[in-house]
Amino acid sequence: MAKATHDKIIEVAQELFNRNGFGGVTTSEIAQTVGIAEGNLWYHFKSKRALLEAINLEFIRCSEARMAINPGDGFVLDEFVDFQIELSKEVRKFRFMYRDQADYGQHTPELERELPRIYDRTIEQYRNFILKMRDDGIIGISPPDVEMLCHVLVLIFRYGLEFLRESHIKLPGDAGPITMSVRFQALVLSRFMPRQYVEEFEALLLKKLSSPELSK
Amino acid sequence: MAKATHDKIIEVAQELFNRNGFGGVTTSEIAQTVGIAEGNLWYHFKSKRALLEAINLEFIRCSEARMAINPGDGFVLDEFVDFQIELSKEVRKFRFMYRDQADYGQHTPELERELPRIYDRTIEQYRNFILKMRDDGIIGISPPDVEMLCHVLVLIFRYGLEFLRESHIKLPGDAGPITMSVRFQALVLSRFMPRQYVEEFEALLLKKLSSPELSK
DNA sequence: GTCTATATTCAGATAGAC
DNA sequence: GTCTATCTGAATATAGAC
Numbered sequence: 001m002a003k004a005t006h007d008k009i010i011e012v013a014q015e016l017f018n019r020n021g022f023g024g025v026t027t028s029e030i031a032q033t034v035g036i037a038e039g040n041l042w043y044h045f046k047s048k049r050a051l052l053e054a055i056n057l058e059f060i061r062c063s064e065a066r067m068a069i070n071p072g073d074g075f076v077l078d079e080f081v082d083f084q085i086e087l088s089k090e091v092r093k094f095r096f097m098y099r100d101q102a103d104y105g106q107h108t109p110e111l112e113r114e115l116p117r118i119y120d121r122t123i124e125q126y127r128n129f130i131l132k133m134r135d136d137g138i139i140g141i142s143p144p145d146v147e148m149l150c151h152v153l154v155l156i157f158r159y160g161l162e163f164l165r166e167s168h169i170k171l172p173g174d175a176g177p178i179t180m181s182v183r184f185q186a187l188v189l190s191r192f193m194p195r196q197y198v199e200e201f202e203a204l205l206l207k208k209l210s211s212p213e214l215s216k
Numbered sequence: 217m218a219k220a221t222h223d224k225i226i227e228v229a230q231e232l233f234n235r236n237g238f239g240g241v242t243t244s245e246i247a248q249t250v251g252i253a254e255g256n257l258w259y260h261f262k263s264k265r266a267l268l269e270a271i272n273l274e275f276i277r278c279s280e281a282r283m284a285i286n287p288g289d290g291f292v293l294d295e296f297v298d299f300q301i302e303l304s305k306e307v308r309k310f311r312f313m314y315r316d317q318a319d320y321g322q323h324t325p326e327l328e329r330e331l332p333r334i335y336d337r338t339i340e341q342y343r344n345f346i347l348k349m350r351d352d353g354i355i356g357i358s359p360p361d362v363e364m365l366c367h368v369l370v371l372i373f374r375y376g377l378e379f380l381r382e383s384h385i386k387l388p389g390d391a392g393p394i395t396m397s398v399r400f401q402a403l404v405l406s407r408f409m410p411r412q413y414v415e416e417f418e419a420l421l422l423k424k425l426s427s428p429e430l431s432k
Numbered sequence: 433g434t435c436t437a438t439a440t441t442c443a444g445a446t447a448g449a450c
Numbered sequence: 451g452t453c454t455a456t457c458t459g460a461a462t463a464t465a466g467a468c
Contacts, residue, residue, distance in 0.1 A: 005451075023239050026443055040452050042445060119383040148403045151385065152372065155400065159375040167335040169367065172360065184371065187364045191407035221433075242461060256434050258463060439464070446457070 006044050008034050014055055017096040022052060022106040049108070056111040059094045060118075066090050067121045071132040077201055080129045081208050084185070087122075087157060088178045088214070098158060119154070126150040139192040149188070156184045179209045222260050224250050230271055233312040238268060238322040265324070272327040275310045276334075282306050283337045287348040293417055296345045297424050300401070303338075303373060304394040304430070314374065335370070342366040355408040365404070372400045395425045 012034045016025040027048050031038040045051040069083050091098055096106065107115070127150045133139045134146070141149065160181030163169075171180060186205055190198045228249045232241040243264050247254040261267040285299050307314055312322065323331070343366045349355045350362070357365065376397030379385075387396060402421055406414045 027445085028443075036451095037453050038444090039446085039454070043451060046445090048444065115382070116384040119385060123385070145403065147387065148400065151379075151387065152400050152403060154383075155375060155379045156368065156371060158379060159371060163367075163371045163374060166331070167370075168332045169335060169339070171367065172363065184364065184368050187361065187368060188404050188407075191404075243463085244461070252433095253435050254462090255436070255464085259433060262463090264462070433468105435466100435468075437465085437467100439462105441460105441462080443460090444458085447455085448453100449455100450451105450453075 005034070005036065005040070009036075009041065009044055009051065010054055010058075013051055014094075014096075017052075017055070018094075019096075021096060021099065049105075052106070053108050053110065055094075056097065056108045059097050060111065060114050062094070063090060063118050067118070067125060070125065070128050076129065076132045076136055077138060077197070077204055080133070081182075081204050083125065083129065084157070084182050085208065085214065088181060091157065091161060092178065095161065099162070123150045123154055126153050138197050139189070140194075141192050149192070152188060153185050156188070157181055160184060175209075176214060178214050182209060221250070221252065221256070225252075225257065225260055225267065226270055226274075229267055230310075230312075233268075233271070234310075235312075237312055237315065265321075268322075269324050269326065271310075272313065272324045275313050276327065276330050278310070279306060279334050283334070283341060285341065286344050292345065292348045292352055293354065293413070293420055296349070297398075297420050299341065299345065300373070300398050301424065301427075301430065304397060307373065307377060308394065311377065315378070338370055339366050342369050354413050355405070356410075357408050365408070368404060369401050372404070373397055376400060391425075392430060394430050398425060 009030065013025070013030050016030060016033065019025075027041055028038050030051075031041050041051075045054070066086055069086060071079050097111070099106070127146065130139070130141070130146055130149060134141055161177050164177045164180055175183065182205060186201060190201055193201065225246065229241070229246050232246060232249065235241075243257055244254050246267075247257050250257075257267075261270070282302050285302060287295050313327070315322070343362065346355070346357070346362055346365060350357055377393050380393045380396055391399065398421060402417060406417055409417065
């Protein structure tokens with residue numbers, strides 16, 4: 001039962017933190033949900049903060065892997081959509097960490113140090129994709145607009161889930177929140193494309209976003 | 217000193233909540249900052265929650281006034297920029313309330329009830345401006361894209377400040393965060409305009425965003 | 433209206449038996 | 451490794467003097 005309880009605690013805590021925020025979840029609540037005594041919690045993690053650190057580290061490790069994704073030899077729009085889906089999974093899985101940093105306590109010094117770098121590298125990833133699209137003649141865009149566009153797209157991704165959740169807005173179609181984020185970005189990005197690529201892009205999104213795991 | 221202390225408490229609390237969130241500010245901290253004994257706080261507000269309610273109500277009242285703004289008889293781009301500046305002031309002033317709703321306790325039932333309506337009406341405002349722009353031949357846009365565009369613009373406004381704060385991103389130019397939000401939106405919106413209006417829009421932004429109170 | 437002193441509550445954490 | 455019992459400290463709130 002050694003590893004099992006340890007992992008179960010992390011899993012449950014992450015789930016609860018995602019739902020109610022770090023400060024909005026008590027250790028008693030975590031223990032209860034896991035189905036163990038609260039005292040047992042302190043055997044596995046010496047403090048609530050240590051539990052947070054474990055999750056923070058997993059997040060850093062996970063985003064490190066995602067940040068290695070870059071445009072390759074294939075069709076760039078195809079690769080771009082795959083990248084977005086990867087990013088969307090990360091945002092969903094670590095929702096509470098991607099959440100308001102003003103909720104103090106939510107971020108360890110470790111994460112606090114890493115976050116600007118994660119943002120920078122994510123912007124850079126978008127830049128790589130956008131420049132590739134430009135070089136391949138798929139979009140027409142000026143250098144200063146490239147920078148603005150990267151930032152706008154990251155902003156949409158970062159906050160798309162929160163926006164849909166808190167606004168209770170229902171958009172036409174029965175698309176899930178992640179699908180919606182991708183479509184928001186598509187609206188912006190496709191305005192830089194000639195018509196034939198817009199249609200191709202649309203078709204790609206339609207195909208790749210139909211996976212049931214994305215409509216949750 | 218009756219009204220003065222009461223108002224000072226609200227003012228200080230709002231400032232602190234904006235900085236650290238509702239849960240991240242203690243009543244002791246508020247009293248200390250105001251320069252009164254903590255006991256005195258409970259004379260003016262029977263609970264921390266009552267203090268929050270007072271601020272929440274002021275927010276609802278304030279946004280009610282802003283939501284009455286609609287395109288009039290003037291040049292729609294001019295009116296649109298004025299509207300955005302009004303909205304930006306509201307977002308800045310009530311930052312902590314516009315913040316993550318997962319920070320439980322931050323929202324009274326009253327606000328919880330009003331928020332979806334505030335979102336709906338804000339979307340509607342954007343829709344009114346966009347349709348007016350379309351009708352005046354300033355932008356070309358399809359009906360389904362109108363809906364998407366409204367949502368994307370509100371998303372950018374709602375989260376622009378948070379994004380810039382938490383990403384520590386520095387964009388070219390010495391623009392303040394609010395200026396940045398407006399420019400992000402302009403990037404998206406101007407892609408629907410013919411060239412001559414893009415330039416006119418740019419000129420308007422340059423003129424209206426130079427106010428020193430917006431560069432904070 | 434404002435203060436000081438005190439009560440209440442509960443989340444986070446420890447100790448030690450099993 | 452897991453439990454029960456208990457402690458600590460901080461934040462919210464009350465009581466009553468001035």
